[in-house]
Amino acid sequence: MSRMKVEEKALEKTKMSGALMLIEALKSEKVEVIFGYPGGAVLPLYDKLYQSGVFHVLTRHEQGAIHAAEGYARISGKPGVVIATSGPGATNIVTGLTDAMMDSLPLVVFTGQVATSVIGSDAFQEADVLGITMPITKYNYQVRDISELPKIIKEAFHIATTGRPGPVLIDIPKNITTAEGEFDYKQGVHLPGYQPTTQPNHLQIRRLVEAVSQSKKPVILAGAGVLHANASNELREYAEQQNIPVVHTLLGLGGFPADHPLFLGMAGMHGTYTANMALYECDLLINIGARFDDRVTGNLKYFAPKATVAHIDIDPAEIGKNVPTKIPIVSDAKAALQELIHQQGKPADTTAWLAQLNEWKRRFPLYYEDDAQTIKPQKLIEMIYELTNGDAIITTDVGQHQMWAAQYYKFNKPHRWVTSGGLGTMGFGLPAAIGAQLADRNATVVSIVGDGGFQMTFQELAVIQELQLPIKVVIVNNQALGMVRQWQELFYEKRYSHSLIPNQPDFVKLAEAYNMPGFRAKTEAEAMEVLKKAFAINGPVLLDFHVKADENVYPMVAPGKGIHEMVGVRPCGELSQ
Amino acid sequence: MRRIITMTVNNRPGVLNRITGLFTKRHYNIESITVGHTEVEGISRMTFVVNVEDERTAEQIIKQLNKQIDVLKVNDITNQAIVARELALVKVSVTPALRQEIYTLIEPFRASIVDVSKDSLVIQVTGESEKVEALIELLRPYGIKEVARTGTTAFTRGSQKTAAMHKTAFII
Numbered sequence: 001m002s003r004m005k006v007e008e009k010a011l012e013k014t015k016m017s018g019a020l021m022l023i024e025a026l027k028s029e030k031v032e033v034i035f036g037y038p039g040g041a042v043l044p045l046y047d048k049l050y051q052s053g054v055f056h057v058l059t060r061h062e063q064g065a066i067h068a069a070e071g072y073a074r075i076s077g078k079p080g081v082v083i084a085t086s087g088p089g090a091t092n093i094v095t096g097l098t099d100a101m102m103d104s105l106p107l108v109v110f111t112g113q114v115a116t117s118v119i120g121s122d123a124f125q126e127a128d129v130l131g132i133t134m135p136i137t138k139y140n141y142q143v144r145d146i147s148e149l150p151k152i153i154k155e156a157f158h159i160a161t162t163g164r165p166g167p168v169l170i171d172i173p174k175n176i177t178t179a180e181g182e183f184d185y186k187q188g189v190h191l192p193g194y195q196p197t198t199q200p201n202h203l204q205i206r207r208l209v210e211a212v213s214q215s216k217k218p219v220i221l222a223g224a225g226v227l228h229a230n231a232s233n234e235l236r237e238y239a240e241q242q243n244i245p246v247v248h249t250l251l252g253l254g255g256f257p258a259d260h261p262l263f264l265g266m267a268g269m270h271g272t273y274t275a276n277m278a279l280y281e282c283d284l285l286i287n288i289g290a291r292f293d294d295r296v297t298g299n300l301k302y303f304a305p306k307a308t309v310a311h312i313d314i315d316p317a318e319i320g321k322n323v324p325t326k327i328p329i330v331s332d333a334k335a336a337l338q339e340l341i342h343q344q345g346k347p348a349d350t351t352a353w354l355a356q357l358n359e360w361k362r363r364f365p366l367y368y369e370d371d372a373q374t375i376k377p378q379k380l381i382e383m384i385y386e387l388t389n390g391d392a393i394i395t396t397d398v399g400q401h402q403m404w405a406a407q408y409y410k411f412n413k414p415h416r417w418v419t420s421g422g423l424g425t426m427g428f429g430l431p432a433a434i435g436a437q438l439a440d441r442n443a444t445v446v447s448i449v450g451d452g453g454f455q456m457t458f459q460e461l462a463v464i465q466e467l468q469l470p471i472k473v474v475i476v477n478n479q480a481l482g483m484v485r486q487w488q489e490l491f492y493e494k495r496y497s498h499s500l501i502p503n504q505p506d507f508v509k510l511a512e513a514y515n516m517p518g519f520r521a522k523t524e525a526e527a528m529e530v531l532k533k534a535f536a537i538n539g540p541v542l543l544d545f546h547v548k549a550d551e552n553v554y555p556m557v558a559p560g561k562g563i564h565e566m567v568g569v570r571p572c573g574e575l576s577q
Numbered sequence: 578m579r580r581i582i583t584m585t586v587n588n589r590p591g592v593l594n595r596i597t598g599l600f601t602k603r604h605y606n607i608e609s610i611t612v613g614h615t616e617v618e619g620i621s622r623m624t625f626v627v628n629v630e631d632e633r634t635a636e637q638i639i640k641q642l643n644k645q646i647d648v649l650k651v652n653d654i655t656n657q658a659i660v661a662r663e664l665a666l667v668k669v670s671v672t673p674a675l676r677q678e679i680y681t682l683i684e685p686f687r688a689s690i691v692d693v694s695k696d697s698l699v700i701q702v703t704g705e706s707e708k709v710e711a712l713i714e715l716l717r718p719y720g721i722k723e724v725a726r727t728g729t730t731a732f733t734r735g736s737q738k739t740a741a742m743h744k745t746a747f748i749i
Contacts, residue, residue: 317640
């Protein structure tokens with residue numbers, strides 16, 4: 001054979017279609033599962049997927065696919081992968097992309113696009129996906145040439161999973177998936193404009209160590225950044241070493257053990273009295289991986305007014321964005337905490353401060369009145385906690401049930417809590433449970449949803465049934481859009497404009513329609529009974545709990561108020577001497 | 578507070594959209610943007626003039642720009658010795674009788690006439706925004722038919738150290 005022919009042969013070996021390249025790239029990235037929905041523009045890709053051995057979950061709506069990928073990413077720490085077709089397929093994932101962007105979840109999303117020759121001609125199922133998703137992704141691409149495809153996929157996985165994680169979208173025109181090109185996936189990623197700082201600046205760490213040693217009332221506010229960095233052990237070690245109490249944001253729950261004596265609970269709008277008062281009274285606030293969301297800070301005027309603020313965040317743009325910061329530390333949470341533990345400065349003298357906090361904890365705990373004749377939603381969450389030994393993965397929608405789950409399920413371990421925080425997406429909980437269960441097959445997954453949100457994505461019951469995922473779907477049914485109803489009661493003179501839904505479908509029959517067992521409960525005793533039954537079944541179960549309909553989430557910081565101005569706080573027990 | 582921010586970016590499709598989208602999303606007020614190639618192939622330079630309320634907003638804008646993957650370097654050059662220029666083309670209604678007057682008027686501005694017709698003139702002027710503004714005001718009484726302005730483009734003077742903010746060593 002002539003030399004030229006040998007070279008041609010070698011070239012042939014690596015030549016393949018765009019669709020095949022994508023499959024090969026996903027294999028190289030060790031992608032375990034893809035969530036998707038086929039359509040015209042991604043048909044060449046689905047054809048190659050057919051016998052590829054790659055596990056693909058067909059959800060019943062693209063929104064279900066992307067929320068499932070979010071649940072998978074949250075539990076596994078790996079990027080969730082989604083495929084949707086062009087136009088309507090792509091626009092159906094917009095909510096999930098925004099959700100993942102707000103909560104910093106690593107996703108790699110592939111959308112089909114019409115062929116390059118007709119882009120811009122308003123072709124069938126064409127949408128400007130690049131333009132639509134630009135502000136709601138960490139980065140996005142449109143592939144214009146087959147030769148770029150391997151490089152783009154490699155960059156996408158790199159961008160999604162490094163620095164502050166986030167969703168990356170790749171829009172692939174149909175003709176690119178059928179075009180042939182050379183596949184080289186061994187090249188490194190070269191992005192001069194993207195170099196996240198992961199190691200802390202020593203001078204700033206020094207400043208924080210100094211500030212701690214001089215502080216009398218320090219508090220750590222820990223966010224999801226701790227979980228993304230797998231830094232729960234370090235957080236615990238540091239807090240114990242320095243004797244500093246910890247409060248969590250909604251998304252950070254599980255980063256610090258809820259039953260630890262230094263834990264004060266969740267902060268913010270529906271946080272504990274102690275957590276919020278600690279933020280109000282502290283003289284040093286150490287924010288680790290939280291972005292000072294307005295649901296945590298309340299009115300900024302009254303947020304940590306007496307404190308020196310230190311902020312550890314991998315995203316420099318978060319530091320000083322909402323709260324002026326004295327000690328900025330751009331770093332991965334784990335690296336910063338390791339450095340802080342290593343420096344072992346003189347610990348703060350927090351004896352008096354902790355005594356004060358413990359007094360608040362004892363006197364103003366989370367509180368509700370039990371009532372055996374109905375089901376109190378708080379009690380329901382406590383029963384689930386008890387029956388799962390606090391070890392289940394809990395996914396939720398958004399609203400009252402979400403806040404009760406955050407308040408009454410005690411998360412002692414990381415990566416057990418999957419909720420839509422920043423965007424507050426109804427319909428998130430059920431599909432997220434699918435992803436979470438696939439990420440951890442042995443875990444008990446409980447999807448706690450409201451009767452409102454459940455009806456936004458309940459078609460994904462089909463997937464749960466089909467894959468026989470042993471998810472327990474718990475509907476906290478108050479025949480209302482509970483949180484909307486609560487706000488209307490408190491701030492709109494009980495004018496319940498379109499928030500009450502007295503005519504709900506029969507959810508038990510719905511479960512039967514999807515070939516899964518369904519149970520209903522209306523009293524506390526019944527609730528316990530059906531929960532026990534459900535957890536004894538090794539398969540999917542749907543549970544419809546008719547809870548006390550006019551129950552409100554307390555305590556609460558009204559919008560516009562400072563977090564020290566909570567309502568619904570009741571003292572319990574006597575003041576100690 | 579008027580700020581002049583310059584940056585170098587990858588010359589990729591959609592980059593300008595990405596940057597202006599960021600400004601829109603975060604409610605930053607842009608006065609002008611200019612974009613053009615640099616001496617390096619594949620890298621463009623943008624000059625922004627923005628109006629911000631305070632230092633904190635300016636800092637946040639720079640951080641958000643730095644966060645963009647296609648952005649290589651950002652500089653706030655407002656308080657440095659800079660060369661800033663804008664170009665404007667002004668079409669003025671002028672009868673032949675008034676032409677000489679216009680010539681005399683624009684001369685101190687080192688502006689030039691780039692097109693003449695029987696009832697109008699096109700004047701080209703370059704300089705800092707204030708100078709361009711001043712000339713336009715002087716020409717206004719004659720009857721301005723059209724104005725086309727480029728917005729400011731700028732960089733720092735060669736004879737000073739630039740306090741460049743590199744992305745990789747970005748510490749507040």
